[in-house]
Amino acid sequence: MKPDAPRERTGRRVPPLARFLVRRVLLAVLMAWGITLVTFVLTNLVPGDPVAANLGQRALGDPAIVAQWRAEHGLDKPLWQQYLLHLQGLLHGDFGTSQQSHRPVADDLAEFVPATLELAGAAILVSLVLGVAFGVIAALRRDRLADHTLRVVSLIGISVPTFWLALMAFYVFFYRLQITPGSGRVDVALGSAPPVTGLQTVDALLAGRWDIFASAAGHLVTPALVLALYTIGLLTRFTRSAVLEVLGQDYVRAARAKGLPGRVILFRYVLRSALVPVITVAGLAFGSLLSGTVLVEAIFAWPGIGQYAYKSATTLDLPAVMGVGLVVGVVYLAINLVVDVLYGVIDPRVRLQ
Amino acid sequence: MATRSQKAAVLLAGALTLAACGSGGTSSQAPADGGGAGGGKTLVIDTSFDLKTADPGRTYEPTGLIVGKAVYETLLTFDGADVTKPVPALAESYELSEDGKTLTLKLKQGSTFADGSPITADDVVFSLTRVRDMKGTPSFLLDGVEVAKTDDTTVTLTSKTANPALPYILPNPALGILNSKLAKEHGATADAQDKAEQWLNSSSAGSGPYTIESFNVSSQVTLKANPKYYGTKPAYDKVVLRNVEAATQKLNVQRGDSQIALNLSGDQVTGMPATLQVKKTASANVIFLLANQDSSISKTTPNAKFVEAVRKGVDYAGLLELAGEGATQAPGVIPSQILGALPPEQAAKRDVEGAKAALAASGLSNPTVKLEYPSELTVNGLSFQPLAERIQANLKEVGITVDLQPAPVTTALDNYRNGKEEMGLWYWGPDYPDPSDYLAFLPGKTVGLRAGWKEGAAKEIEAAGVKAAEAIGDDARKSAYAEVQNQLNAAGPFVPLIQPGQNIVSAASVTGIEYHPVWTVDVADLGAK
Numbered sequence: 012m013k014p015d016a017p018r019e020r021t022g023r024r025v026p027p028l029a030r031f032l033v034r035r036v037l038l039a040v041l042m043a044w045g046i047t048l049v050t051f052v053l054t055n056l057v058p059g060d061p062v063a064a065n066l067g068q069r070a071l072g073d074p075a076i077v078a079q080w081r082a083e084h085g086l087d088k089p090l091w092q093q094y095l096l097h098l099q100g101l102l103h104g105d106f107g108t109s110q111q112s113h114r115p116v117a118d119d120l121a122e123f124v125p126a127t128l129e130l131a132g133a134a135i136l137v138s139l140v141l142g143v144a145f146g147v148i149a150a151l152r153r154d155r156l157a158d159h160t161l162r163v164v165s166l167i168g169i170s171v172p173t174f175w176l177a178l179m180a181f182y183v184f185f186y187r188l189q190i191t192p193g194s195g196r197v198d199v200a201l202g203s204a205p206p207v208t209g210l211q212t213v214d215a216l217l218a219g220r221w222d223i224f225a226s227a228a229g230h231l232v233t234p235a236l237v238l239a240l241y242t243i244g245l246l247t248r249f250t251r252s253a254v255l256e257v258l259g260q261d262y263v264r265a266a267r268a269k270g271l272p273g274r275v276i277l278f279r280y281v282l283r284s285a286l287v288p289v290i291t292v293a294g295l296a297f298g299s300l301l302s303g304t305v306l307v308e309a310i311f312a313w314p315g316i317g318q319y320a321y322k323s324a325t326t327l328d329l330p331a332v333m334g335v336g337l338v339v340g341v342v343y344l345a346i347n348l349v350v351d352v353l354y355g356v357i358d359p360r361v362r363l364q
Numbered sequence: 365m366a367t368r369s370q371k372a373a374v375l376l377a378g379a380l381t382l383a384a385c386g387s388g389g390t391s392s393q394a395p396a397d398g399g400g401a402g403g404g405k406t407l408v409i410d411t412s413f414d415l416k417t418a419d420p421g422r423t424y425e426p427t428g429l430i431v432g433k434a435v436y437e438t439l440l441t442f443d444g445a446d447v448t449k450p451v452p453a454l455a456e457s458y459e460l461s462e463d464g465k466t467l468t469l470k471l472k473q474g475s476t477f478a479d480g481s482p483i484t485a486d487d488v489v490f491s492l493t494r495v496r497d498m499k500g501t502p503s504f505l506l507d508g509v510e511v512a513k514t515d516d517t518t519v520t521l522t523s524k525t526a527n528p529a530l531p532y533i534l535p536n537p538a539l540g541i542l543n544s545k546l547a548k549e550h551g552a553t554a555d556a557q558d559k560a561e562q563w564l565n566s567s568s569a570g571s572g573p574y575t576i577e578s579f580n581v582s583s584q585v586t587l588k589a590n591p592k593y594y595g596t597k598p599a600y601d602k603v604v605l606r607n608v609e610a611a612t613q614k615l616n617v618q619r620g621d622s623q624i625a626l627n628l629s630g631d632q633v634t635g636m637p638a639t640l641q642v643k644k645t646a647s648a649n650v651i652f653l654l655a656n657q658d659s660s661i662s663k664t665t666p667n668a669k670f671v672e673a674v675r676k677g678v679d680y681a682g683l684l685e686l687a688g689e690g691a692t693q694a695p696g697v698i699p700s701q702i703l704g705a706l707p708p709e710q711a712a713k714r715d716v717e718g719a720k721a722a723l724a725a726s727g728l729s730n731p732t733v734k735l736e737y738p739s740e741l742t743v744n745g746l747s748f749q750p751l752a753e754r755i756q757a758n759l760k761e762v763g764i765t766v767d768l769q770p771a772p773v774t775t776a777l778d779n780y781r782n783g784k785e786e787m788g789l790w791y792w793g794p795d796y797p798d799p800s801d802y803l804a805f806l807p808g809k810t811v812g813l814r815a816g817w818k819e820g821a822a823k824e825i826e827a828a829g830v831k832a833a834e835a836i837g838d839d840a841r842k843s844a845y846a847e848v849q850n851q852l853n854a855a856g857p858f859v860p861l862i863q864p865g866q867n868i869v870s871a872a873s874v875t876g877i878e879y880h881p882v883w884t885v886d887v888a889d890l891g892a893k
Contacts, residue, residue: 057774076499079556111416112581113561122580178611186615193621194612195584199604200406312410312608314583322413322582325740327774 031355039344043337046344047101050336051094054329061086061110061327084110084330097333106337107330111322116334119319124338125209126196127308127315131300132210133235138242139293145243146250146289147277150258161247168244174306177237181310184233191233194312198226234311238303242296249292253285260284287357294350298343405892407600407874408622409885413607415581419564420540421491422500426884427585429537430605433883434587436540436570439469439488439519440531444889445645445878447797448703448838450531454483454541454571455519464526464836471517477543477571478590485513490544490554492521498558502538505796526834528841532703532798537883543569573598573888583607587887598888610745614869623871626884629745630688633867640869641877644690647744647866648699648881651751651791653678653735653859658816662786664733666816668855669726670764675712675859676719677762682754683862687746690865696849697792697802699863701881703838704799704845712853712860719762732765736779737789739770744864751861752789783816797881799845803829805858806848815857825851 025033061084062077081087085096100107106116149161184191196211197203204214204223212231215224257263258281266276305317316335323331415427423432441453452458455469475483489511496506509530510522521530533539542552546569551559568575573595574587587603608616613625614632617640633642655665655674664670680693695711698704723731735755737748749770756766766787771779779785792811795801804810806829808819819826828851832844852858866879875891 061774073504076501076503079499112565113417113422114565123582181612182615185621186619189619193616193619194410194606194608199408199584199586199606309609310612312583312606312612314580314607318607319582325772325774 028355032352035348035351039348042344043341046337046340047098047333048094050333050340051097054332054336055090055093057327061329084108097330101337106334109323109331109334110328111326111331116330119331120316120334120338121209123314123316123319126211126313127301127304127317129196129210129212130231130234130238130304130308130313130315131297133231134238134300135242135293135297137235138239138246138296141239142243142246143250143289145247147254147282149247149251150254151277153255158251162251165244165247168240168247171240173237173241173303174310176240177234177307177310180233180237192226192229196227196230196313197223198230201226230311234307234313238300238307241303242293242300245292245296246289250285250289253288254281257281257284283357287354290350290353290357294346297346301339301342405600406602406604407624407887407890407892408604408606409624409626409887410606410608410613410616410622411626412610412613413582413605415585415607417561417565417581418568418576418579418585419500419561420538420542420570421495421498421502421558422561423538424501427605429883430885430887431576431579431585431587432537432540433572434574434603434887435568435572435576436537436542437475437572438535438537438539438541440534442535442797442880442882445701445880447532447701447881450535453535454488458531460528460531460836462836464528464834465523467521467523467527467530468514469519469521471519473517474594475571476592476594477546478568478575478592479543479546480592481543481545483541483543483571485516485519487541487544488519489513490547490552491542492539494542494552494554494558495539497554497556499556502536502795505533505536505538526836528836529796529798529800533796535882536796540570540572543571574603577602599891600887603887617869617871620871623874624877624885625869627745628867628869629742630690630865630867632745633689633869636869639872641872641874643868643870643877643879645866645879646690646692646700646863647793647879648701648797648863649743649791649793650694650697650699650863651743651746651748651789651861652694652697653755653861654785654788654790654811654815655733655857655859656783656786656788656816657821657857658783658818661784661816662733664728664731665786665857667726667728669722670728670731671857671859673719673723673726673762673764674759675853676715676722677759677764678712678755678859678861679714679758680712680861681714682758683751686750686754687862687864690867691746692863692865694860694863696846696853697805697858697860698799698845698849699794699881702794702797702799704802704832704842704849706846706849710850714758716761723763730763730765732767733787734767734769734785735787735789736769736771736776736785738773738776741773743791744866746864748789755789780814783814785814788814794881799841800833802845803833803848805852805856811858817857822855825856 062080085093097107104117106120108114109116109119112119145161149158152158185193192198201223203211204218204220207214207217211227212224215227263276263280266280304315305321307313308315308317309321319331320335323335411427413427414425416425417423417428418431420432420436423429437454439453439455440450440458443451454472454475456472457470459468471485471488477483492506492511496503496509508524512520514520523530547560550563565579566576573590573593575590577586577588579585584607585605589598589601610627610629610632614628616622617625618637636642653674655671656662657666659666684691684693692700693711695706695708735752737752739749741748752768756768759766780788780790806812807817807821807826825848828848832841832848835841835844868877868879868885870877873893875893876889877885878889880886
């Protein structure tokens with residue numbers, strides 16, 4: 012018997028929240044491993060030869076160059092060995108070398124992921140604020156003009172394809188009305204702030220460069236709003252129904268009968284209860300925001316992971332594709348983890364499951 | 365309670381709008397004429413990136429060649445858009461021996477790298493040997509060429525067989541001359557162990573009019589003027605190349621957010637406002653059909669009469685209409701810009717009756733063929749899909765059923781490269797602007813093999829090819845390559861179709877724009893009004 016076993020049985024009990032957390036984190040790690048396996052297998056199932064995609068027409072005619080390229084990129088080894096090497100590299104923080112940029116994939120990701128996070132982060136912030144506000148308004152003004160208007164708006168937000176919206180927004184606000192800046196993250200004439208976090212707005216503030224900050228924030232507005240519109244629509248609908256459901260509960264009616272002010276009822280009772288479904292939707296939406304950025308980034312020439320992923324996929328840059336897949340997968344996992352933990356915090360019953 | 369939340373929402377929306385307007389205002393302070401905030405002139409060029417590296421010895425992609433041309437100098441170059449005559453650059457003169465095997469170059473004196481050190485014959489020998497021996501994508505340019513220093517100001521390039529193309533190859537930015545001392549300090553070697561690429565992607569070791577300020581393969585490259593440049597100073601202090609989709613490029617250049625857009629299609633440049641300049645030229649890419657000559661791949665396409673029926677059945681004028689402004693028909697595989705191109709009046713014309721007669725003579729009745737092509741590939745903004753559909757309709761009138769087989773480019777390339785396509789629709793862009801690059805279409809060579817055309821399959825054309833490769837002197841070469849193309853057009857498995865248009869749109873303030881078949885534009889040649 013292990014010496015510490017009795018102590019564990021008789022000693023302090025691990026609190027349920029901590030046990031819940033540990034279980035969730037372990038599960039997440041296991042899932043992350045699963046993601047590496049899935050991305051690796053899927054990537055290698057793609058028909059097409061990465062050599063042909065990467066070497067010029069003439070170089071392909073020279074078997075020595077082709078063989079050297081294959082060896083250089085580890086493509087001459089059996090698949091299972093390639094996977095083990097890939098996994099071993101990942102454990103050391105090595106994502107392999109991108110075939111298109113010839114740089115470590117980790118360096119590429121470090122450069123592009125912050126740009127996408129800045130865009131998606133701004134979008135999620137905007138959608139949380141607007142989506143929840145709109146949802147609450149629609150619920151409180153049920154079946155009145157405001158409700159109908161917001162429902163139509165949210166329906167449009169959900170149904171309009173993002174790339175079309177991005178093109179239209181770029182055309183209308185940048186080209187026609189000339190109120191928003193053009194492509195990219197910041198004016199080329201200004202240069203960019205020294206990278207610290209990789210988030211242009213934050214770095215500009217850290218460097219005290221207000222001109223860069225204003226330009227970066229300005230460049231962020233249209234793509235973030237375009238990206239947010241779908242999530243705003245989704246959150247409006249979910250918040251509306253969640254709030255309506257809570258409003259019909261006995262304890263809200265009781266509170267109202269007691270004569271509590273509407274403000275208190277809304278914030279203390281209704282919003283708190285309506286929060287659980289909203290968190291779920293917001294978490295899922297953040298994931299879809301990440302994939303939605305591919306098209307928005309292309310149209311706004313936003314140097315994020317979307318363009319990198321697209322280029323990697325079309326040039327069969329396998330290490331880069333796997334790197335992107337892993338990062339996006341892990342971000343999804345992290346969000347799910349946060350959502351689960353928030354559940355656990357908000358609703359103690361969840362911890363026991 | 366409700367009104368309160370409503371107010372809050374309205375306020376928030378208002379604040380966001382204000383933020384949008386506010387920062388929009390800030391950015392529009394940047395003058396649209398290309399002047400930057402830093403005092404000097406900035407030129408912004410929007411292009412769809414095809415870029416992998418800034419190491420000249422590994423550069424092969426269009427965007428990389430723009431960068432390479434600006435940052436590195438080569439021994440010889442071309443003057444403006446004329447690629448039929450190499451002119452001196454780092455070399456002040458060159459001479460090809462009578463047997464075409466030895467090229468002697470005299471180096472210009474007093475030229476320096478961006479760090480101020482002089483350019484020596486040793487730098488030249490190292491740079492060229494490195495490209496050849498590290499086996500990067502462009503190393504074939506110097507296959508079988510020995511590079512040697514005769515004295516401090518003379519370099520000789522010796523080939524085993526006559527190599528009259530060499531002066532046309534040397535201007536390729538891949539053969540830019542590196543500061544060998546600096547490059548070696550950062551891992552450059554003249555063999556496959558070379559490790560200098562990563563360093564060369566952020567710094568430059570050249571003598572060109574620009575140096576690299578920042579380099580990112582998927583979003584942006586910034587060049588700044590080289591203060592030590594001994595030649596004519598470029599007009600712009602800073603050149604920014606941005607990776608932008610064609611649709612966005614158009615809006616950017618119209619709004620003045622960029623000064624040049626490189627990738628607009630013929631459709632996109634129609635109706636441009638008069639304030640912008642549009643330079644329309646045929647690109648050097650030739651789109652062609654191939655009919656596989658391997659009888660194990662097809663029972664139909666090796667039939668010479670069948671190929672004749674296709675050649676006569678295609679409606680070239682209709683294809684040009686699809687391609688839009690700037691496009692021209694390709695009379696042979698060699699594009700119009702390059703020495704040896706066939707004159708336009710020799711281009712094939714549609715002859716439906718002739719095509720039907722050829723098909724009848726082929727002995728095939730109502731043949732069906734598979735036409736493979738890269739579905740999402742665009743060349744100069746022209747997509748292959750509508751071309752393939754038009755060809756299908758053209759050949760239907762002749763009595764040939766074309767079964768369209770689109771595939772993603774990476775998949776389609778596999779079949780094409782392995783010679784497995786019954787018919788294929790592809791394009792060839794020049795590796796260097798010399799007709800010898802087009803000998804690849806002959807039996808047993810790169811493109812010939814892709815059409816199932818093995819060595820010895822057409823002895824007469826092969827002999828004509830050998831003769832062309834060895835011809836010395838412009839006139840002899842011109843007629844030799846014309847002969848090769850005439851024979852190819854008469855009996856080869858290829859049907860040259862069109863050269864799509866290359867449209868460069870620029871702000872009125874930009875002067876001196878020329879389309880160049882190798883490096884698209886030379887940014888140092890651009891001026892400002």
